[in-house]
Amino acid sequence: MAETELYKLTETMCGEIDQWIAKFPPERKQSALLASLHIVQKETGWLSTAQLNAVADYLGLAYVTVYEVATFYSMYDLQPVGRHKVHLCNNISCMLNGSEKLSEHVKAKLGVEFGATTTDGKFTLKHAECLAACAGAPAAQIDGVHYENLTPEKIDKILDNLD
Amino acid sequence: MIELEIDGKKVEAEPGNMIIQVADAMGVYIPRFCYHKKLSIAANCRMCLVEVEKIGKPVPACATPISQGMRVFTKSEKALAAQRAVMEFLLINHPLDCPICDQGGECELQDLALGYGDDLSRYTEGKRAVDDENLGSLIATDMTRCIHCTRCVRFGTEVAGMRELGTVWRGEHMEIKTFVGKSLTSEVSGNIIDLCPVGALTSKPYRYTARAWELQQRYTIAPHDCLGSHLNVHVRRNEVMRVVPRESEAINETWLSDRDRFSYTGLKSEDRLNQPMIKQSGHWQSVSWEVALEYMLEALKKVIAVQGPEQAAGIISPSATLEESYLFQRLLRGLGCPNIDHRLRQIDFADQDSMPLYPGLKVKIADLEQQRAVLIIGANVRQEQPLLALRLRKANLKGAQIFCINPIDYQVNFNLNQKLICHPTLLPEMLAGIIKAILVKQAIEAPTTIAEQLKSIQVTEQQQAIAEALSVNQPSTILLGAIAQQHPQAATLRSLASLLAELTGASVNLLTEGANTAGAWLAGAVPHRGAVGLTQDKLGQTIAELFAEPRKAYVLFNVEPAQDCANPKQVTKALQQADLVVALTPYNTPYLQQHADVLLPIAHHAETSGTYVNAEGEWQSFAAVVSAPEQVKPGWKVLRVLGNLADLADFNYTASTEIRDELQGMLANHSLKVAKQVQPRINLAYTKHPLTRITEWPMYRVDGLVRRALPLQQAASHDSVGIRINSKMIEQLQLAAGGLATVEQAGESVTLPVILDERIPQGCALIAGGFAETEVLAESFGAITIHV
Numbered sequence: 001m002a003e004t005e006l007y008k009l010t011e012t013m014c015g016e017i018d019q020w021i022a023k024f025p026p027e028r029k030q031s032a033l034l035a036s037l038h039i040v041q042k043e044t045g046w047l048s049t050a051q052l053n054a055v056a057d058y059l060g061l062a063y064v065t066v067y068e069v070a071t072f073y074s075m076y077d078l079q080p081v082g083r084h085k086v087h088l089c090n091n092i093s094c095m096l097n098g099s100e101k102l103s104e105h106v107k108a109k110l111g112v113e114f115g116a117t118t119t120d121g122k123f124t125l126k127h128a129e130c131l132a133a134c135a136g137a138p139a140a141q142i143d144g145v146h147y148e149n150l151t152p153e154k155i156d157k158i159l160d161n162l163d
Numbered sequence: 164m165i166e167l168e169i170d171g172k173k174v175e176a177e178p179g180n181m182i183i184q185v186a187d188a189m190g191v192y193i194p195r196f197c198y199h200k201k202l203s204i205a206a207n208c209r210m211c212l213v214e215v216e217k218i219g220k221p222v223p224a225c226a227t228p229i230s231q232g233m234r235v236f237t238k239s240e241k242a243l244a245a246q247r248a249v250m251e252f253l254l255i256n257h258p259l260d261c262p263i264c265d266q267g268g269e270c271e272l273q274d275l276a277l278g279y280g281d282d283l284s285r286y287t288e289g290k291r292a293v294d295d296e297n298l299g300s301l302i303a304t305d306m307t308r309c310i311h312c313t314r315c316v317r318f319g320t321e322v323a324g325m326r327e328l329g330t331v332w333r334g335e336h337m338e339i340k341t342f343v344g345k346s347l348t349s350e351v352s353g354n355i356i357d358l359c360p361v362g363a364l365t366s367k368p369y370r371y372t373a374r375a376w377e378l379q380q381r382y383t384i385a386p387h388d389c390l391g392s393h394l395n396v397h398v399r400r401n402e403v404m405r406v407v408p409r410e411s412e413a414i415n416e417t418w419l420s421d422r423d424r425f426s427y428t429g430l431k432s433e434d435r436l437n438q439p440m441i442k443q444s445g446h447w448q449s450v451s452w453e454v455a456l457e458y459m460l461e462a463l464k465k466v467i468a469v470q471g472p473e474q475a476a477g478i479i480s481p482s483a484t485l486e487e488s489y490l491f492q493r494l495l496r497g498l499g500c501p502n503i504d505h506r507l508r509q510i511d512f513a514d515q516d517s518m519p520l521y522p523g524l525k526v527k528i529a530d531l532e533q534q535r536a537v538l539i540i541g542a543n544v545r546q547e548q549p550l551l552a553l554r555l556r557k558a559n560l561k562g563a564q565i566f567c568i569n570p571i572d573y574q575v576n577f578n579l580n581q582k583l584i585c586h587p588t589l590l591p592e593m594l595a596g597i598i599k600a601i602l603v604k605q606a607i608e609a610p611t612t613i614a615e616q617l618k619s620i621q622v623t624e625q626q627q628a629i630a631e632a633l634s635v636n637q638p639s640t641i642l643l644g645a646i647a648q649q650h651p652q653a654a655t656l657r658s659l660a661s662l663l664a665e666l667t668g669a670s671v672n673l674l675t676e677g678a679n680t681a682g683a684w685l686a687g688a689v690p691h692r693g694a695v696g697l698t699q700d701k702l703g704q705t706i707a708e709l710f711a712e713p714r715k716a717y718v719l720f721n722v723e724p725a726q727d728c729a730n731p732k733q734v735t736k737a738l739q740q741a742d743l744v745v746a747l748t749p750y751n752t753p754y755l756q757q758h759a760d761v762l763l764p765i766a767h768h769a770e771t772s773g774t775y776v777n778a779e780g781e782w783q784s785f786a787a788v789v790s791a792p793e794q795v796k797p798g799w800k801v802l803r804v805l806g807n808l809a810d811l812a813d814f815n816y817t818a819s820t821e822i823r824d825e826l827q828g829m830l831a832n833h834s835l836k837v838a839k840q841v842q843p844r845i846n847l848a849y850t851k852h853p854l855t856r857i858t859e860w861p862m863y864r865v866d867g868l869v870r871r872a873l874p875l876q877q878a879a880s881h882d883s884v885g886i887r888i889n890s891k892m893i894e895q896l897q898l899a900a901g902g903l904a905t906v907e908q909a910g911e912s913v914t915l916p917v918i919l920d921e922r923i924p925q926g927c928a929l930i931a932g933g934f935a936e937t938e939v940l941a942e943s944f945g946a947i948t949i950h951v
């Protein structure tokens with residue numbers, strides 16, 4: 001299964017992945033896949049093909065299995081990303097509470113469309129499906145942190161405070 | 164038993180069945196896309212929605228288990244409304260490009276859309292489009308047509324045991340893809356063409372060549388391995404357009420190997436021989452059949468009369484039909500020559516007198532699934548009998564333990580509990596170690612034939628585990644594959660396997676070569692026995708002797724000598740010095756031009772009627788699916804005419820079935836008594852060369868037809884010919900992976916690419932047979948040297 005591009009998981013990564021593997025029965029290593037991908041993604045903020053292969057080999061899974069999972073969940077990025085990931089919710093509750101206006105605002109502020117990264121490599125703007133924060137709609141998740149009841153002014157402040 | 168009612172009809176069924184299974188058994192059709200009886204239930208297409216009394220919403224029939232007193236309505240207003248609604252959704256993103264779709268006319272979506280779809284779509288928004296995948300030379304893709312039933316994905320995961328296709332992205336963006344654009348490598352990949360209910364996955368060689376309604380369907384038996392899978396050949400105007408499986412639970416289920424499915428593409432090769440030809444004073448000329456047959460017979464009779472009958476030899480393909488093999492040996496024996504053999508790649512025949520009536524499987528193919536422990540010896544099952552490997556996989560999934568002893572660490576599609584990978588010369592010793600483990604454990608004295616030789620053997624833990632598993636888990640079975648039978652100590656391996664079987668209660672099964680090894684034995688195409696095993700006054704010599712001590716005349720039947728036989732160099736030398744070489748062959752190759760004197764054009768298996776006896780002893784007869792071109796004649800007819808010309812008695816068959824019936828009659832009146840169980844011949848001693856050649860015939864190089872099937876050759880391009888060798892050996896011999904090196908064997912040399920292959924044991928290089936590139940080389944497991 002030699003791939004031209006090779007990637008070796010670091011010892012720390014293996015250590016962390018092993019902790020997850022230990023939580024499941026030995027023949028169910030696949031259960032550690034989500035966590036493993038998060039662990040590896042921490043390194044650069046996104047997952048390269050070589051990294052996906054490395055995770056597959058480590059867990060003894062078919063490459064395509066890992067590829068399926070990595071493409072299914074929006075928390076994984078398969079392309080280089082900016083230093084900060086901004087996910088704006090676009091589902092129904094947020095929509096009713098002004099997420100469309102918020103989206104337009106953020107797009108204009110950052111100068112990028114959804115799914116793209118600012119030229120300075122600072123922000124990647126993405127849609128999120130319902131963040132389970134409907135009570136605080138409109139909501140966003142920025143670098144893994146939830147923000148609720150957002151307005152253009154509020155989100156400006158949050159984004160301006162990031163370096 | 165549970166009683167329920169479907170569409171007003173009462174029915175009883177086992178609990179655990181799904182509604183769709185019961186309905187299918189009753190002949191009540193419920194529309195479906197994702198459900199397939201050989202795959203797990205995914206219930207993702209929702210086409211099978213039906214109404215069930217007392218359940219508010221329609222339920223998927225494929226995923227709803229039956230219950231007592233259940234009343235199901237498959238065609239009620241509610242059911243139909245649900246089915247129509249699902250159809251409307253399925254068609255939203257479907258391109259509706261039936262006029263340019265290969266599936267048109269045999270498409271499940273098209274059929275159901277006719278029944279359940281609307282004439283006009285209410286959907287006016289943009290449709291999505293999906294990029295196509297390049298899956299290689301066998302399967303064409305039009306992924307925009309995919310309806311995401313995931314049958315193809317489940318087939319790979321569950322049946323083939325190779326997860327190559329997956330569902331990536333999600334929701335509206337979901338696509339069926341390989342992992343970043345790889346071709347499929349599975350040897351059974353073509354089955355996804357049949358499984359795909361729409362035109363997303365279709366046959367690439369067949370693409371745009373015919374419409375389903377132009378084709379006639381004819382039945383035949385697959386000609387490449389000893390399973391004898393059932394085929395439906397689709398013919399248009401006397402041309403084979405494609406091949407699909409014909410369901411046979413006992414043999415191929417609903418599947419087919421890619422070899423059996425696509426080898427028809429080799430039928431129209433450019434080097435087809437269309438006319439009888441003879442060579443006179445170095446010049447080839449086309450002649451009439453009469454002239455060719457007279458000429459050949461006179462010449463052959465002359466050799467036999469002048470040089471003696473032992474100076475003639477007949478070599479026939481193990482994929483020739485039963486009828487051909489029978490007439491072939493009758494003709495030669497009738498002319499006084501008992502030298503007949505079909506065992507092209509074998510070299511050790513020391514135990515041939517103790518062979519059963521025919522070698523093959525003791526266990527039925529379908530019963531392999533029930534085995535609890537399996538020991539594979541010298542076999543690359545996935546390549547040799549791809550569908551047999553699927554049965555082993557099923558056994559394995561049900562808990563069977565599987566072990567192997569192999570010279571190469573072959574990739575398998577099941578879990579191996581233990582694998583003993585060793586230098587090929589050590590195969591017998593490895594097997595003997597397992598025997599010793601049992602003898603020691605059970606405190607049984609070793610049989611005298613082997614006692615002395617066992618003394619020096621150290622039993623490993625692995626061998627102990629295998630011995631234990633084979634004895635404890637019943638039924639257990641031992642499979643000997645091509646490598647075991649082509650091995651220089653094949654007789655020892657067979658004897659050891661029998662001994663091990665006796666000690667453990669396992670059955671011994673031989674996975675034989677070609678499509679009709681069993682038939683060849685039954686027909687008497689062996690030198691030491693006649694048809695149905697009858698003893699012979701005049702014993703012939705084995706193929707190994709027939710080439711080692713060159714003869715004056717050779718008659719070859721559908722054999723490409725230098726690519727089909729164990730020691731091409733020796734074969735070529737023998738043919739060179741012979742006075743007469745007659746080839747009954749579908750092909751006119753430069754090799755035959757050079758070495759033969761008479762070429763007689765015979766039909767391919769698709770062009771002749773006949774019978775194959777598969778490894779489990781099933782006699783499967785078939786008719787020709789197309790007629791042979793030009794002057795080409797079915798082999799049995801040519802042999803019949805030759806028999807008549809030679810004035811041999813009882814050669815007046817009018818149909819191939821008469822020949823088969825004659826053999827069957829003989830069989831009913833005769834049962835072979837194997838003389839006395841000849842003492843198992845066991846000889847563990849071996850000569851170890853400094854560097855040994857391992858030879859295997861890759862899956863798409865086993866016979867003339869597959870070798871000419873271009874799409875298969877392209878599909879196997881990653882498995883190209885070369886010197887396959889591990890990294891340590893590369894270093895040791897100072898070679899460069901990817902560079903060229905020269906192999907020398909028995910005074911001949913060829914230059915081939917060096918291919919890094921860590922599966923190969925130390926002290927060996929794998930150099931495949933069946934290629935023009937290696938046809939000057941010698942023995943399969945002989946000594947070689949390699950240098951840059």
Ligand code: SF4
Pocket residue numbers: 308309310311312313314315316339358359360361363364
């Ligand atoms: S490609 Fe065909 S078999 Fe595979 S998911 Fe799509 S429709 Fe189903």
Ligand code: FES
Pocket residue numbers: 089090091092093094095129130131132133134137138139
């Ligand atoms: S819809 Fe936005 S958080 Fe639920």
Ligand code: FES
Pocket residue numbers: 194195196197198205206207208209210211212223224225226
């Ligand atoms: S056939 Fe039942 S959901 Fe697809």
